[in-house]
Amino acid sequence: MALVVQKYGGTSVGSIERIRNVARRVAKTYDEGNQVVVVLSAMSGETNRLVGLAHEISEFPAEREYDVLVSSGEQVSIALLAMCLSDMGYRAKSFLGWQFPIRTDNSHARARIAEIPDAKIREELQEGGIVVVAGFQGVDTNDNVTTLGRGGSDTSAVAVAAALKADVCEIYTDVDGVYTTDPRIVPEASKIERISYEEMLEMASLGAKVLQIRSVEFAKKFGVVIHVRSSFDDQTGTLVMKEDDEMETVMVSGVTYNKDEAKVNVKGVPDQPGIAAKLFTPLSEANITVDMIIQNPSKDGITDMTFTVPHTDYKKAMGIIEEAAKTINAEEIVGDENIAKVSIVGVGMRSHSGVAAQMFQALSAEGINIQMISTSEIKVSCVIDVKYTELAVRVLHDAFGLAKSDVVQEG
Amino acid sequence: MALVVQKYGGTSVGSIERIRNVARRVAKTYDEGNQVVVVLSAMSGETNRLVGLAHEISEFPAEREYDVLVSSGEQVSIALLAMCLSDMGYRAKSFLGWQFPIRTDNSHARARIAEIPDAKIREELQEGGIVVVAGFQGVDTNDNVTTLGRGGSDTSAVAVAAALKADVCEIYTDVDGVYTTDPRIVPEASKIERISYEEMLEMASLGAKVLQIRSVEFAKKFGVVIHVRSSFDDQTGTLVMKEDDEMETVMVSGVTYNKDEAKVNVKGVPDQPGIAAKLFTPLSEANITVDMIIQNPSKDGITDMTFTVPHTDYKKAMGIIEEAAKTINAEEIVGDENIAKVSIVGVGMRSHSGVAAQMFQALSAEGINIQMISTSEIKVSCVIDVKYTELAVRVLHDAFGLAKSDVVQEG
Numbered sequence: 166m167a168l169v170v171q172k173y174g175g176t177s178v179g180s181i182e183r184i185r186n187v188a189r190r191v192a193k194t195y196d197e198g199n200q201v202v203v204v205l206s207a208m209s210g211e212t213n214r215l216v217g218l219a220h221e222i223s224e225f226p227a228e229r230e231y232d233v234l235v236s237s238g239e240q241v242s243i244a245l246l247a248m249c250l251s252d253m254g255y256r257a258k259s260f261l262g263w264q265f266p267i268r269t270d271n272s273h274a275r276a277r278i279a280e281i282p283d284a285k286i287r288e289e290l291q292e293g294g295i296v297v298v299a300g301f302q303g304v305d306t307n308d309n310v311t312t313l314g315r316g317g318s319d320t321s322a323v324a325v326a327a328a329l330k331a332d333v334c335e336i337y338t339d340v341d342g343v344y345t346t347d348p349r350i351v352p353e354a355s356k357i358e359r360i361s362y363e364e365m366l367e368m369a370s371l372g373a374k375v376l377q378i379r380s381v382e383f384a385k386k387f388g389v390v391i392h393v394r395s396s397f398d399d400q401t402g403t404l405v406m407k408e409d410d411e412m413e414t415v416m417v418s419g420v421t422y423n424k425d426e427a428k429v430n431v432k433g434v435p436d437q438p439g440i441a442a443k444l445f446t447p448l449s450e451a452n453i454t455v456d457m458i459i460q461n462p463s464k465d466g467i468t469d470m471t472f473t474v475p476h477t478d479y480k481k482a483m484g485i486i487e488e489a490a491k492t493i494n495a496e497e498i499v500g501d502e503n504i505a506k507v508s509i510v511g512v513g514m515r516s517h518s519g520v521a522a523q524m525f526q527a528l529s530a531e532g533i534n535i536q537m538i539s540t541s542e543i544k545v546s547c548v549i550d551v552k553y554t555e556l557a558v559r560v561l562h563d564a565f566g567l568a569k570s571d572v573v574q575e576g
Numbered sequence: 577m578a579l580v581v582q583k584y585g586g587t588s589v590g591s592i593e594r595i596r597n598v599a600r601r602v603a604k605t606y607d608e609g610n611q612v613v614v615v616l617s618a619m620s621g622e623t624n625r626l627v628g629l630a631h632e633i634s635e636f637p638a639e640r641e642y643d644v645l646v647s648s649g650e651q652v653s654i655a656l657l658a659m660c661l662s663d664m665g666y667r668a669k670s671f672l673g674w675q676f677p678i679r680t681d682n683s684h685a686r687a688r689i690a691e692i693p694d695a696k697i698r699e700e701l702q703e704g705g706i707v708v709v710a711g712f713q714g715v716d717t718n719d720n721v722t723t724l725g726r727g728g729s730d731t732s733a734v735a736v737a738a739a740l741k742a743d744v745c746e747i748y749t750d751v752d753g754v755y756t757t758d759p760r761i762v763p764e765a766s767k768i769e770r771i772s773y774e775e776m777l778e779m780a781s782l783g784a785k786v787l788q789i790r791s792v793e794f795a796k797k798f799g800v801v802i803h804v805r806s807s808f809d810d811q812t813g814t815l816v817m818k819e820d821d822e823m824e825t826v827m828v829s830g831v832t833y834n835k836d837e838a839k840v841n842v843k844g845v846p847d848q849p850g851i852a853a854k855l856f857t858p859l860s861e862a863n864i865t866v867d868m869i870i871q872n873p874s875k876d877g878i879t880d881m882t883f884t885v886p887h888t889d890y891k892k893a894m895g896i897i898e899e900a901a902k903t904i905n906a907e908e909i910v911g912d913e914n915i916a917k918v919s920i921v922g923v924g925m926r927s928h929s930g931v932a933a934q935m936f937q938a939l940s941a942e943g944i945n946i947q948m949i950s951t952s953e954i955k956v957s958c959v960i961d962v963k964y965t966e967l968a969v970r971v972l973h974d975a976f977g978l979a980k981s982d983v984v985q986e987g
Contacts, residue, residue: 181632184633185633218652218656219655219656221592222592222595222596222656222659222660222663223659223660223662223663224663225663226659226663227658227659227662227663227668229658229669229670230655230656230658230659230662230668230670231655231659233651233654233658233670233672234652234655234659236651237651237652237655240644240645240647240651241626241629241645241648243644244630244641244642244645244648245629245630245633245641245645247638247640247641247644248633248634248637248641248642248645249633249634251634251638251641252633252634252635252636252638257638258640259640259641261644261721263674264719308675310672
């Protein structure tokens with residue numbers, strides 16, 4: 166007998182008929198002799214409807230009330246699933262965030278889970294019940310309702326799995342696993358059977374939108390095994406888990422891309438201590454996240470600084486940097502919105518040399534110019550002209566042998 | 577400075593624009609120097625939508641989950657109003673049932689309020705805040721969500737007013753008060769300025785649908801003054817309050833009617849001890865509420881029993897009575913669905929004689945036959961043929977001088 170946490174997203178509970186499907190799958194898992202805890206998102210469209218109401222009434226809705234409002238969506242879906250299971254003859258009980266309670270800090274709309282007492286749930290499971298939990302929501306220590314931010318139900322599920330020391334946390338979604346790259350760009354992309362937390366974090370933060378990044382961090386911290394799979398079939402999906410020796414035999418696990426950044430190039434900067442601080446402190450104060458930063462080797466005491474910011478913050482960042490540039494006597498600011506970042510990710514890089522070189526060669530062979538490079542232990546990212554994005558992804562996917570036909574583990 | 581509880585129904589918060597109107601009215605009351613607690617229903621249509629979802633998924637929805645589901649409606653309306661007030665610069669905070677907590681018994685979908693601790697609300701009011709409370713919902717002692725039944729928000733409001741010892745509980749609705757009778761039948765019906773709890777209870781239970789009956793019972797028990805008024809204008813409405821000497825000077829306060837009952841006549845019943853129990857115990861076991869019961873004087877040890885039941889239970893009641901009639905050797909069962917009950921209500925009856933006789937004369941003068949009569953201290957009800965309902969109401973309204981033009985208090 167295993168303890169299984171299953172999380173179903175908004176699409177999977179998007180209609181009465183789909184909720185019935187979820188109930189059947191939950192019942193099947195229970196009938197197979199498992200203890201089952203189900204975590205649900207709101208019915209698809211519902212959260213958007215509620216957010217719409219909030220913005221109809223207020224340009225900047227009061228945060229505390231925003232959380233009260235949007236958390237009502239999950240309240241509906243869990244009640245409906247518990248009803249459906251009861252009707253099928255199962256003992257099923259819904260739990261709202263405050264009923265555990267799922268304790269969070271008091272950052273409304275982006276709260277972090279602090280603590281989940283497991284006593285009530287364990288009791289319910291031991292009495293043979295199926296537990297249905299509202300994802301996305303919690304309560305702070307003053308009993309105010311909080312929410313975890315978009316996609317927060319993944320984090321709820323992993324946190325509940327961690328609290329209960331569940332054997333697996335199954336995340337049901339509308340795709341059947343994590344792919345080596347975006348199948349819309351590379352039809353031969355193959356499903357990854359097992360991927361390490363670190364790789365998944367890089368994949369997620371680089372633009373693969375299967376799992377909320379915080380849920381993976383949480384899973385890594387508490388060693389929760391995540392099984393990403395489809396709610397529309399019974400296929401095994403992708404296991405996200407602790408890195409093992411076998412994973413390292415694969416040099417590159419996936420290729421990702423991100424078109425949501427823009428580049429800022431500050432030319433002719435005096436190469437003196439404190440210059441970087443003068444450029445980046447005002448950006449940070451304006452809540453602009455800087456991603457890649459590159460400083461060219463200094464020539465005659467003069468250097469260039471190049472960095473990327475989210476596309477949505479580009480105009481704001483340019484304004485700030487133009488001001489800052491004056492104080493450091495920079496020669497010129499050049500911005501570029503037409504860039505993309507392509508990356509290769511794999512824990513195998515640690516034990517393989519020449520992975521980056523192989524990436525550069527593959528891009529160069531197609532005449533794709535690399536504008537910026539950034540590397541970490543398990544990832545290499547290159548900024549290129551946005552028009553080459555799809556070509557670059559295909560070329561890299563091919564160069565590292567990730568297509569279905571050639572999923573041969575490289576030694 | 578007064579402490580005012582204001583309750584707004586579903587129609588009053590039925591759209592974003594109407595919620596803004598409510599916010600303006602709340603703000604005005606606050607600006608006039610009052611402490612304000614607002615109790616809201618769900619936006620009109622929302623509860624029906626949620627009940628619809630429940631019945632789509634299950635013929636008999638699990639009661640515990642039904643309450644979780646439908647209570648989400650008020651969660652939306654209170655958050656939106658609190659947002660709107662915050663936007664207008666007021667300190668406003670929403671409270672869900674569990675956040676007080678509003679403690680109820682564990683009868684799902686028809687829970688009764690047991691206790692409302694006032695500490696949190698008082699603190700919030702003392703700090704200058706406006707408190708916005710979800711009507712209709714509570715929690716039982718095991719922290720399960722409960723609801724109070726249709727129209728339960730009135731009861732929530734009165735209970736909150738009782739807990740806070742509020743100066744007044746204003747119930748905003750789409751009518752501007754309690755009328756001497758249904759203005760659709762008698763256009764000259766006049767608004768009652770002040771009515772006693774007892775009269776209001778008789779009016780409500782007899783078919784005037786302005787206030788939920790339990791809220792009036794609650795108000796009577798705790799001496800809460802209710803002000804029923806319109807959310808669409810600033811007119812004074814009707815005060816529901818403790819009976820005083822002045823009220824007794826009015827002989828009849830209102831005329832009501834009820835077409836929702838049917839009559840069952842059991843003929844030729846042996847007049848022996850235990851006969852009534854044999855007829856009414858099986859009805860009670862089937863959860864059928866019997867309203868009026870009349871037993872004719874016995875003749876030769878044989879009597880008739882006549883009683884009324886809700887129209888919706890009529891067929892079921894006839895079946896049960898036909899079975900029961902066999903065991904007591906009754907001669908014949910005659911049912912009649914085409915009846916109505918018309919009543920006159922007034923605390924003044926206690927000190928005036930001849931009120932019932934005046935009613936019978938008025939009906940008789942129009943050739944309306946009285947089939948059953950039932951009286952209480954402050955009410956006289958007659959069962960008549962349903963086709964005479966409107967005529968009877970008009971005749972009685974006129975006979976007791978209730979029209980606008982002749983609101984002269986009778987001595």
